[in-house]
Amino acid sequence: MSDFDARELRNAFGSFMTGVTIVTAVSKTGEKVGFTANSFTSVSMDPPLLLVCPAKRLSSYDIFESCDHFAVSVLAEDQQHASNTFAGSKDDRFAQVEWSADAFGTPLITGAVAHFSCSSFQKIEAGDHLMLMGKVEQFSSNEKFGLGYAKGGYFSLGMEHKAEEISHEQCAQVGALLECNGKLLLAKTDKGYSLPQSKMQADVSSLQTLKNMLISLGVAAEVGQVFSVYEKSITGNFVAFYRAESTEEKEMDGYEYVAIDALTELNFASSDITSMVTRFVHEKNNGVFRLYVGNELEGDIR
Numbered sequence: 001m002s003d004f005d006a007r008e009l010r011n012a013f014g015s016f017m018t019g020v021t022i023v024t025a026v027s028k029t030g031e032k033v034g035f036t037a038n039s040f041t042s043v044s045m046d047p048p049l050l051l052v053c054p055a056k057r058l059s060s061y062d063i064f065e066s067c068d069h070f071a072v073s074v075l076a077e078d079q080q081h082a083s084n085t086f087a088g089s090k091d092d093r094f095a096q097v098e099w100s101a102d103a104f105g106t107p108l109i110t111g112a113v114a115h116f117s118c119s120s121f122q123k124i125e126a127g128d129h130l131m132l133m134g135k136v137e138q139f140s141s142n143e144k145f146g147l148g149y150a151k152g153g154y155f156s157l158g159m160e161h162k163a164e165e166i167s168h169e170q171c172a173q174v175g176a177l178l179e180c181n182g183k184l185l186l187a188k189t190d191k192g193y194s195l196p197q198s199k200m201q202a203d204v205s206s207l208q209t210l211k212n213m214l215i216s217l218g219v220a221a222e223v224g225q226v227f228s229v230y231e232k233s234i235t236g237n238f239v240a241f242y243r244a245e246s247t248e249e250k251e252m253d254g255y256e257y258v259a260i261d262a263l264t265e266l267n268f269a270s271s272d273i274t275s276m277v278t279r280f281v282h283e284k285n286n287g288v289f290r291l292y293v294g295n296e297l298e299g300d301i302r
């Protein structure tokens with residue numbers, strides 16, 4: 001074992017964004033096995049080769065190490081449940097998803113973006129993993145968006161695109177969850193606290209509108225990812241909120257910096273702001289921020 005801190009190395013490896021696959025095989029006695037893997041790589045076009053790396057600690061390791069065939073299903077953006085099932089469930093994993101057998105009898109996960117049925121081409125032991133190279137015997141793919149994975153969390157390109165499309169074309173209002181030294185910048189209104197926001201400026205993107213708003217407040221901030229894009233039921237207009245960060249607490253009339261720990265005790269001007277701030281606090285504590293796209297009552301979170 002090298003001197004590296006294992007967690008730091010895992011985090012560094014995990015900063016590489018990947019898709020998510022489920023790798024499956026059938027044992028000589030007919031037992032179906034499968035595990036979630038993001039170690040998938042395409043290797044060669046001629047012959048058509050791909051690679052996945054099962055860990056030696058997998059309960060199914062011996063089966064993958066000795067298999068003649070295996071299959072890879074590249075998961076679609078709505079298949080987080082299948083990914084979690086094949087990463088953790090101790091019950092029969094195949095009873096929890098839909099699947100069908102390929103020409104070699106190996107399970108393919110239904111609803112995936114792509115399927116590859118492989119014969120084992122080469123197996124190389126590499127430290128605590130096996131490099132399992134397969135020759136693609138059959139494959140299929142479709143137009144869906146794949147499920148993404150980075151820094152220990154899922155993401156979805158479809159959602160990102162949708163959020164970007166709405167925030168560029170249909171947004172009427174744009175706002176910020178602006179963090180500064182463990183506090184969040186809130187706007188004070190007659191009805192309660194709210195978030196700093198502004199009407200969309202003509203011929204300017206939502207991002208630029210937000211940056212202009214922050215400049216006009218005199219706040220030097222770094223604007224980050226979209227946090228929430230949703231439709232206001234009363235107006236039918238969309239609002240986009242971005243996360244932003246600054247290091248300097250600037251005093252402004254009508255605004256207040258409130259410690260993130262104290263946010264959930266406050267009275268907010270509307271229920272959409274309450275639920276956004278509540279989610280922000282929760283995700284801040286968990287260290288993983290997600291994206292919400294929907295309306296005030298329901299939507300998708302990735």
Ligand SMILES: Cc1cc2nc3c(=O)[nH]c(=O)nc-3n(C[C@H](O)[C@H](O)[C@H](O)COP(=O)(O)O)c2cc1C
Pocket residue numbers: 020034035036037038039040053054055056057058059060083086087088089149
């Ligand atoms: C997104 C994601 C990617 C993963 N990639 C791999 C991988 O490439 N190789 C691997 O051995 N385990 C990987 N794992 C962990 C395995 O899926 C997990 O350890 C396995 O399903 C445990 O199976 P077992 O209980 O049968 O041992 C990954 C897990 C997740 C959530």
